Amino acid sequence: MPFDAPSSPKARSRATPRVIGCWLLGVAGMVWIMVAIGGATRLTGSGLSIMEWAPLSGTLPPLSDAEWQRLYDLYRTIPQYALVNQGFGLDGFKQIFWLEWAHRFWGRLIGLAYALPLAWFWLRGRIPAGLKPRLLLLLLLGGLQGAVGWFMVASGFEADRTAVSPYRLVMHLSLALALFAALTWTGLGLLRPRPATMPAATGSIRRQAKAAAWLLVAAMLAGGFVAGNRAGLDYNTFPLMEGRLVPEGYWRLAPAWSNLTLNVAAVQFNHRLLASLAALAGLGAAFAGWRRLPPGFARSACLGLGGAVVLQYALGVATLLHAVPVWLGTLHQACAVLVLTAALLALHGLRPPKRVT
Template identity: 70%
Template sequence: MVLGYYVGVMPFDAHSFPAHAAAAPRGGRANPRAIAYWLLTVAGLIWLMVALGGATRLTGSGLSIMEWAPLAGTLPPLSQAEWQRLYDLYRTIPQYQLQNAGFGMEGFQRIFWLEWAHRFWGRLIGLAYLVPLLWFWARGAIPRGLGPRLALLFVLGGLQGAIGWFMVASGFDADRTAVSPYRLVLHLSMAFILFGLILWTALGLLRPAPMEIVPQQGKIRRQVVAAFWLAALTMLAGGFVAGIRAGFSYNTFPLMDGQLVPAGYLDLEPVWRNLTANIAAVQFNHRLLATLTLLAAIGAAVAARRLPDGFARRAVWTMAAAIGAQYALGIVTLLHVVPVSLGTLHQALAVGVLAAGLCAWHALRKPPASAP
């Protein structure tokens, strides 16, 4: 809703766009609005990719394809012999031997198709980014100064593909039935970073000039930024919850095994390992950060009442609503012991929180020459 309002209602003010960025490389044909729509489309594709990745992780499908073939892997197996070859490869890893032994070709194909769709969607995102980028460049439609950033975003997208394989490969080790939680968090974090950078770039093209400064806008912006970074930390902690499957334990709320702080919170040595490898500590930290994020978002929403009616106020309220919905969904997911449907939705809504937070932050950003 916020993005739709931003795109549909906020006019693009060509006169307020910085001169060094507004000029096209050739012929003055810069088209910031078209580029913004394209970037928002790519951001939407990444959003769906994150949701699909959540389903892949929760179903244990991510290790079903044991080869990284960026071009040849575009097509699925086209013969029974190829299906058998891939199935035989899968049967060599611990996940099959310890979890899925004997589930047959039908079971293998079920998890294979989900992982293949996840990888295919990643390739589709690459094409959806590269082809329009080359077209805009050939037409001289890219604003001056924006080209290097767009090229860097493409490189980061390719790096994300490599990180994805780096993560998957960790699941082939002799003592593993799932991927490394550290590599999982790296992969998820890069997806969030890419989404955020692309969305922020699009918002800057749609509304290059900060909105009118109003009293106490700086204070409200600081509250929004605090809620945003708390949400980001919560997502990082959530990655470790997913990576060590901590959500399948302590399925009560608000207490954990009858206690506010669970027993065994600091059982591991050295102490820092409790932050990433201790189920009790990882889940408690995620709960704590989520609660702090919710409180910060409520504070920002209350403060936003002082803003005039308009996009900025609605953006802050939408951010708070998204965080509240994510908090409630997290509780429901936990109480139901993380079914695939709710777990996938919870991961997808995290991107919605990120989007809403960035929209609110962007609407309240400082003007170039003066800061309230």
């Protein structure tokens, strides 16, 4: 036959990497939605409404009035109820409960969407050579993310706390972003093998894109400390902070290093600075790609990175000026993943050509 029938083993072996790549990108999309839901959960103060970690039994919501009352009574024992929501009643509790339940339920769906196809591909022998260890590592990271999420939530039950620990919040966010990046990069690698040749200018543009990517990651982690300290509710002016470029009291805490993670003025300034540097680096990579690369995936990805950083920067300023309304803060957090996606696409498009042995 002049060509392989779609059902032949050879045709299936060529199609399987693409199928696995699309599956991994689909799971990455679910993680993206999870990050957005997590942002809304944090901004509405819903994350502490469920005080039990029940991976299996917690799949279903309360099905009786007695169960609703039991969970509400548990919630009334923590500081957030006494200091923030005292007296809001069972109806008020249900409003914050449903968002946190949806957040956890979506996490369970992600686990199923990853584990079940992985088992099917594995048992059918469809996983390409050398990919199994990475896919298993991603499975372990997903399970770890669930445990880290509970570790974060549990910090909000401590005395005098009405929110979770900023350190544990950043840990949870970092792992989510790492998982998203690993899923996306692996999926892209299966869909777009390394090119045979690349333009001579690719190396220098790739270095610019790498610098932009690392600055973007630093800005996102700094944003985690802004969120964890609710620092966006202060200094709601731009570009100055109470009339100063560097806010007064930047080093007011002791030891000095704690200002970088717990001082509202310092963490907001750091986020502004890193976001500005990341935006400039992203625009620089976009400009270089536009000027020096031929039309194609790499050039389009660089331009996409420039557009994404401009959009995210504008959203960040708007979120700050409006004192972090829930919808705008959630959109800003979701758009951070868009910027990360754009950086990954640019780096993937700028990979050096495969070596000929």
